Amino acid sequence: MVEVKNLKKSFGNLVVLDDVSFNVQTAENFVVFGRSGTGKSVLLKCLVRLMDPDKGEVVIDNKNVLQLSLSELNELRKNIGFLFQGAALYDSMTVRENLEFPLIRHFNFTPLEREKKVKEVLERVSLELAIDKMPSELSGGMKKRIGLARSVISQPKLMLYDEPTTGLDPITSKEISELIIELQKSLNMTSIVVTHDLLCAKIIADRAIFLHDGKIHGEGTIEQLTTADDDLLKNFFTDQHIDSNNRSK
Amino acid sequence: MKFADSSNPELTKFEKKVNEFFETISGLSLFSILFLKNIFKPPYEIEQIRKHMDELGIKTLPIVSVTGFIIGLVLTMQTQPVLARFGAEAFLPGSVGISIVRELGPVITALIFAGRVSSGIGAELGSMRVTEQIDAMEVSAINPFKYLVVTRIFACTFILPLLTVYVIFIAFLGGYIAVVLVQNMSIEYYTGAIVRAVQFGDAIPGISKTFVFGFIVGVVGTYKGYTATNGTEGVGRASTTSVVISSLLILLFDMVLVKITLWLWPTV
Ligand SMILES: Nc1ncnc2c1ncn2[C@@H]1O[C@H](COP(=O)(O)OP(=O)(O)O)[C@@H](O)[C@H]1O
Numbered sequence: 001m002v003e004v005k006n007l008k009k010s011f012g013n014l015v016v017l018d019d020v021s022f023n024v025q026t027a028e029n030f031v032v033f034g035r036s037g038t039g040k041s042v043l044l045k046c047l048v049r050l051m052d053p054d055k056g057e058v059v060i061d062n063k064n065v066l067q068l069s070l071s072e073l074n075e076l077r078k079n080i081g082f083l084f085q086g087a088a089l090y091d092s093m094t095v096r097e098n099l100e101f102p103l104i105r106h107f108n109f110t111p112l113e114r115e116k117k118v119k120e121v122l123e124r125v126s127l128e129l130a131i132d133k134m135p136s137e138l139s140g141g142m143k144k145r146i147g148l149a150r151s152v153i154s155q156p157k158l159m160l161y162d163e164p165t166t167g168l169d170p171i172t173s174k175e176i177s178e179l180i181i182e183l184q185k186s187l188n189m190t191s192i193v194v195t196h197d198l199l200c201a202k203i204i205a206d207r208a209i210f211l212h213d214g215k216i217h218g219e220g221t222i223e224q225l226t227t228a229d230d231d232l233l234k235n236f237f238t239d240q241h242i243d244s245n246n247r248s249k
Numbered sequence: 250m251k252f253a254d255s256s257n258p259e260l261t262k263f264e265k266k267v268n269e270f271f272e273t274i275s276g277l278s279l280f281s282i283l284f285l286k287n288i289f290k291p292p293y294e295i296e297q298i299r300k301h302m303d304e305l306g307i308k309t310l311p312i313v314s315v316t317g318f319i320i321g322l323v324l325t326m327q328t329q330p331v332l333a334r335f336g337a338e339a340f341l342p343g344s345v346g347i348s349i350v351r352e353l354g355p356v357i358t359a360l361i362f363a364g365r366v367s368s369g370i371g372a373e374l375g376s377m378r379v380t381e382q383i384d385a386m387e388v389s390a391i392n393p394f395k396y397l398v399v400t401r402i403f404a405c406t407f408i409l410p411l412l413t414v415y416v417i418f419i420a421f422l423g424g425y426i427a428v429v430l431v432q433n434m435s436i437e438y439y440t441g442a443i444v445r446a447v448q449f450g451d452a453i454p455g456i457s458k459t460f461v462f463g464f465i466v467g468v469v470g471t472y473k474g475y476t477a478t479n480g481t482e483g484v485g486r487a488s489t490t491s492v493v494i495s496s497l498l499i500l501l502f503d504m505v506l507v508k509i510t511l512w513l514w515p516t517v
Pocket residue numbers: 011016034035036037038039040041042043
């Protein structure tokens with residue numbers, strides 16, 4: 001489904017991604033670990049050309065993303081959902097308008113069909129009552145849910161998540177992670193999840209990579225990564241463990 | 250879209266400022282070109298344009314009304330004794346009218362519009378940029394430049410001339426009040442005097458240049474907002490720099506346009 005080859009991206013002198021390659025199978029849940037500032041968001045943005053990488057190749061659904069024209073790219077993007085770190089809800093629109101926005105523009109649904117779709121997807125994220133609220137009236141967790149609903153409403157084949165649980169309390173984190181898995185199963189999507197939250201990854205991941213200094217440092221199941229005999233990985237996961245213990249106190 | 254890089258850490262503060270200046274100039278030109286390229290391509294986003302025009306009108310109407318009224322009033326109060334000194338009081342409505350139509354109405358309305366609207370657009374788009382709402386639009390295959398930028402520039406360009414015409418009339422009203430306070434003059438005589446004095450060659454260039462001013466406000470606000478970086482701090486900067494830059498550009502273009510006008514319509 002997704003093939004990334006030798007991806008490179010730098011800003012001025014700062015090399016953020018330095019030769020990153022990986023494959024994601026259809027219907028797989030793929031997790032990208034990494035500390036803050038290692039370029040996880042940059043990686044996701046390069047996949048959908050929100051940023052252009054300097055070098056390398058990205059193939060999604062057998063299409064070479066970096067060589068598509070804008071209209072071809074937009075066709076591809078209609079099949080991709082993206083949940084941004086802060087949910088990125090349009091703050092001048094109600095929840096309903098947020099959800100309808102992609103539908104109105106890309107599909108010829110009647111208003112009734114649209115209404116049905118909106119209600120259905122809100123039910124999936126258990127927020128039917130928020131339909132007429134403005135984003136500013138929602139809590140962080142609720143925003144994430146609505147963001148999730150907005151990304152899946154057009155039934156994408158591929159979902160990209162940028163730190164879906166960062167900034168949420170452990171219980172909400174767990175709920176969101178479970179929701180992601182549930183949606184992934186029922187809509188049969190492929191997912192790439194960028195995170196530094198081990199709890200979230202444990203729930204979601206089929207397979208994971210660890211990004212460090214612009215390179216992939218370790219690849220495998222969560223089990224394999226957490227038990228690997230490698231200082232970097234050990235450090236990363238031990239800190240996490242203490243961190244999550246502190247949080248639950 | 251690529252913009253030159255002023256964030257290079259090796260530059261001195263002065264070099265950065267200079268870089269930033271040229272970046273802004275080239276960015277504004279690029280935005281103007283992209284606007285012209287996009288405006289004729291469907292979808293036309295008429296709904297959005299109407300919404301923005303409504304909002305801009307409602308937002309600026311109270312302040313431009315008050316300003317227009319006071320400008321007309323004060324200008325008349327100031328001019329009256331001067332003309333009286335030369336025994337030329339009969340020219341009062343006409344001379345004040347010409348100043349308002351040719352220069353004060355358009356420029357003052359534009360400057361207030363810049364202060365109110367350009368900062369608002371800068372902040373609005375800036376916060377959409379830093380909270381990734383613009384990215385979200387782009388990945389859902391909607392052209393954010395068209396939806397957010399083109400519609401706003403268009404709305405600014407066409408609402409400002411309307412506001413200016415309105416302000417000019419309000420200023421005439423203010424002027425009449427000032428006249429009546431010191432001498433007896435019927436409203437018919439007052440309007441008649443203005444109509445006789447203000448010629449086509451005064452009104453057309455006066456109003457026309459406000460299309461340019463409106464365009465400037467729209468382009469500067471959207472450019473600063475759309476390219477904002479550095480979180481909430483960047484949003485604040487986008488908002489304040491938009492006001493400064495658009496006000497300066499309005500005055501600069503006013504100078505150029507006045508020169509061109511005088512050359513095209515030499516006044517007797
Ligand atoms: N548009 C940009 N311009 C310059 N530097 C950037 C830009 N976007 C990200 N960076 C830099 O790239 C690095 C990685 O950022 P990011 O991908 O956001 O990290 P994270 O892994 O926390 O998501 C950071 O050092 C950041 O400062």
